[in-house]
Amino acid sequence: MKLKLIAISSIVTATVLTATIVNAQFAKPEAAIKYRKAALTVMGTHFARIGAVAKGEVPYNKEEVAKNAAIVSSMSHLPWQGFGPGTEGGDALPSVWSDSAKFTNLSEKLTAATAALNTAAQSGDLDAIKKAVGATGQACKACHDDFKKKG
Amino acid sequence: MKLKLIAISSIVTATVLTATIVNAQFAKPEAAIKYRKAALTVMGTHFARIGAVAKGEVPYNKEEVAKNAAIVSSMSHLPWQGFGPGTEGGDALPSVWSDSAKFTNLSEKLTAATAALNTAAQSGDLDAIKKAVGATGQACKACHDDFKKKG
Numbered sequence: 001m002k003l004k005l006i007a008i009s010s011i012v013t014a015t016v017l018t019a020t021i022v023n024a025q026f027a028k029p030e031a032a033i034k035y036r037k038a039a040l041t042v043m044g045t046h047f048a049r050i051g052a053v054a055k056g057e058v059p060y061n062k063e064e065v066a067k068n069a070a071i072v073s074s075m076s077h078l079p080w081q082g083f084g085p086g087t088e089g090g091d092a093l094p095s096v097w098s099d100s101a102k103f104t105n106l107s108e109k110l111t112a113a114t115a116a117l118n119t120a121a122q123s124g125d126l127d128a129i130k131k132a133v134g135a136t137g138q139a140c141k142a143c144h145d146d147f148k149k150k151g
Numbered sequence: 152m153k154l155k156l157i158a159i160s161s162i163v164t165a166t167v168l169t170a171t172i173v174n175a176q177f178a179k180p181e182a183a184i185k186y187r188k189a190a191l192t193v194m195g196t197h198f199a200r201i202g203a204v205a206k207g208e209v210p211y212n213k214e215e216v217a218k219n220a221a222i223v224s225s226m227s228h229l230p231w232q233g234f235g236p237g238t239e240g241g242d243a244l245p246s247v248w249s250d251s252a253k254f255t256n257l258s259e260k261l262t263a264a265t266a267a268l269n270t271a272a273q274s275g276d277l278d279a280i281k282k283a284v285g286a287t288g289q290a291c292k293a294c295h296d297d298f299k300k301k302g
Contacts, residue, residue, distance in 0.1 A: 026196075041189035049176075074225065
């Protein structure tokens with residue numbers, strides 16, 4: 001019952017947060033840069049905790065992984081509103097704005113990958129979780145390769 | 152129906168995230184400091200959007216306020232796991248650790264205030280939202296007064 005509610009929670013949150021993006025506003029570009037870094041930091045922290053389990057560095061605990069995956073999935077909707085027009089800078093390459101269709105496509109793939117990770121995490125199937133962690137990590141990397149400053 | 156689900160979502164997320172705090176771990180104090188700042192930045196950004204509506208600077212849009220409030224309420228559970236033992240520094244005063252009972256109490260009051268804000272936001276009662284914004288702002292300030300470096 002609790003897990004079902006978490007699944008519902010994630011779907012609802014996803015719907016709510018995606019709709020937020022369009023109307024999001026920041027007073028200054030610096031605020032947008034700070035915001036997107038912050039959202040990515042929170043997402044990355046909770047993803048890394050699942051990654052450590054997938055790598056066998058931390059024992060698998062279904063409840064913990066499920067909680068972290070729910071946070072990752074919710075957070076995956078937030079950073080993109082911080083990459084609006086006129087917010088160049090930070091760790092973002094200019095390609096975010098010059099090739100925005102590709103950037104948006106990759107951000108949507110990441111969001112989809114985290115949703116799948118959350119589904120796997122709620123199911124408690126460790127093999128499925130490991131696969132979903134790999135796919136999510138690939139989605140992170142695919143975007144970083146083309147759109148994030150190196151080093 | 153959608154709003155009911157958002158309310159359920161928030162309650163479930165609250166339960167899930169509160170339970171996360173106990174077992175949260177960071178490899179280094181710097182990671183905990185970065186994480187808590189990030190979580191507070193995301194929460195503060197979405198709270199400020201509601202604050203602007205409450206102050207009359209931005210027209211009231213029920214859906215937008217409801218979305219932001221759901222994010223604020225969810226985010227309000229996260230920062231505290233970043234204030235564990237040995238993570239002194241950043242904007243945090245030493246009192247966070249020397250008077251941790253009071254800090255925890257104020258963090259719980261903030262979490263409760265954001266839950267009430269979310270309830271008001273989902274109801275669409277602008278007067279109730281304004282009151283809840285005031286109470287949430289007071290909860291932020293009460294903690295900052297005693298536990299955050301000034302300036």
